[in-house]
Amino acid sequence: MLKGILAISGQSGLFKLVAESKNNIIVESIETKKRLPVYSTAKVSALEDIAIYTYEGDTPLKxxxxxxxxxxxxxxxxxxxxxxAELKSYFEKVLPDYDQDRVYTSDIKKVLLWYNTLQENQMLDFSEEEETDEDQSADKEK
Structure with a gap:
């Protein structure tokens, strides 16, 4: 679901990875559909690699x-x-054990902005995840 979705420091919004070359990657803005090159000097984060601190460990963004x-x-x-205050109280409902000392309001803002961007563009599909969970449990039973 989050594979190939990137956040780029200094750029607003989220991007889809389109192509890779030796010196850069080509990304497409999810909102504007404009393509642009991103060079190795830019700080790029893949959403599938991001997790939020909780008291029990980390919870993946997905x-x-x-x-x-x-x-x-x-x-x-x-x-x-x-x-x-609203953001923190909302995030507490969604992720009750998030580490309030290490997760800042700015982090919560990013998570909600990213969620709303993906939701608006119909890019949130949790069904594939459930299928793989079922597939794994079916394999274990064999």
């Missing part, structure tokens, strides 16, 4: 997105522009 989706019944989350 699990947080799934929890938000369940909370909102597939609809959009609250705006990332809501007040800090």
């Amino acid at each position: 699990e947080i997105f799934k929890a938000i989706s369940e909370e909102e019944e597939g609809g959009p989350a609250i705006s990332h522009k809501a007040s800090g």
Whole structure:
């Protein structure tokens, strides 16, 4: 689900990986559909590699997105522009054991902005994840 979706430092929004070359990668903005080169000097984060600190360890972003989706019944989350107190209280409902000392309001804003961007562009599909879970349990039974 999050494979090939990137956040690039200094660029607003999310990007889809289109192509790779020796010196750069070509990405496409999810919102504007414009393509641009990103060079090796840019700080690029793959959403599938991002996790949020909890008291028990780390929770991958895709699990947080799934929890938000369940909370909102597939609809959009609250705006990332809501007040800090609103954002924290909302995030506590979605991820009750998040580490409040290490997860900042700015992190919560990014997670909600990314979720809403992907949700708006119909790029959140949790069914593939459930199938792989079922496939793995079926394999274990054999």
